[in-house]
Amino acid sequence: MLASTAGHAVATPLRIATGELPPYATQNRQDQGIALDIVRRAFALAGYQVQYHFLPWARAQQETRQGLYDASAYWGASAERRRDFLLSDNVLTEQWLLVYRRELKLDWTTLADLRGYKVGYVRDYTYTPEFWSKIQSGELDGDATPTDLAGLRKMLLGRIDVLPMERNVACDLLGHHFKPAEAAQFAAHPRLLTDSFSTHLILPPQVARSAELLRDFNLGLKKLRDSGEHGRLLRALPCPAGWN
Numbered sequence: 001m002l003a004s005t006a007g008h009a010v011a012t013p014l015r016i017a018t019g020e021l022p023p024y025a026t027q028n029r030q031d032q033g034i035a036l037d038i039v040r041r042a043f044a045l046a047g048y049q050v051q052y053h054f055l056p057w058a059r060a061q062q063e064t065r066q067g068l069y070d071a072s073a074y075w076g077a078s079a080e081r082r083r084d085f086l087l088s089d090n091v092l093t094e095q096w097l098l099v100y101r102r103e104l105k106l107d108w109t110t111l112a113d114l115r116g117y118k119v120g121y122v123r124d125y126t127y128t129p130e131f132w133s134k135i136q137s138g139e140l141d142g143d144a145t146p147t148d149l150a151g152l153r154k155m156l157l158g159r160i161d162v163l164p165m166e167r168n169v170a171c172d173l174l175g176h177h178f179k180p181a182e183a184a185q186f187a188a189h190p191r192l193l194t195d196s197f198s199t200h201l202i203l204p205p206q207v208a209r210s211a212e213l214l215r216d217f218n219l220g221l222k223k224l225r226d227s228g229e230h231g232r233l234l235r236a237l238p239c240p241a242g243w244n
Contacts, residue, residue: 013049014071016039016071017073019055023168024036024074024166032052035092037233038230041220043216044220046217058124064202064203071204073091073201076094076199086204086210088200088203088214090198090200091201093197096128096167097164097165097167097190099170100155100163101155101156101185101186108189114140115139119140120143120144122146122148128194145163152170152177156185174186
């Protein structure tokens with residue numbers, strides 16, 4: 001079946017909109033990030049080449065919705081995206097947890113336990129419906145920050161106390177943008193915000209060939225998983241020494 005899909009591939013590479021979120025999506029790695037490498041390899045197994053176009057994340061989503069790109073990678077499965085796009089099978093499952101200043105000795109069971117803390121967040125992120133509900137209602141004292149890196153720098157200065165982050169994104173930022181003594185001031189609580197944060201390729205439903213591209217991508221992704229290559233790629237995500 002995979003062999004038959006190769007005949008549908010076009011000479012011009014697929015145009016996929018994306019943004020910066022190392023180590024998963026970035027112009028600063030040869031493979032352009034773990035998630036983008038998975039997407040590229042899955043499409044290659046279905047007979048396609050891809051070309052990534054790096055944009056601000058909100059613009060990448062908007063212009064894909066308008067059909068200016070064949071697809072966008074990669075996104076959490078929010079209700080809005082399920083409504084506006086075709087979503088692929090799971091590219092990878094992210095690990096969202098709470099990063100905090102180690103001196104706080106944070107412990108939590110429910111999000112209500114974060115009352116009294118200044119909680120950072122990035123406006124364009126998916127997080128979880130419960131988290132957004134508590135931020136928007138004012139139950140949690142939220143502080144909008146443009147990026148994860150800006151949030152970590154705010155935390156180092158004591159301007160926020162807690163920031164939900166994807167574990168490997170946090171590790172990458174701490175390893176590349178902070179001195180070891182600074183990175184040692186951060187900790188991550190082992191409790192996950194959710195254990196089912198799937199991520200996806202999104203495609204504009206109004207474009208005629210999107211359904212075919214989605215089918216072919218899912219077939220390639222399954223083959224990548226079955227071969228063991230998908231798991232090998234995910235294991236190449238180290239954290240800085242001494243950081244949990």
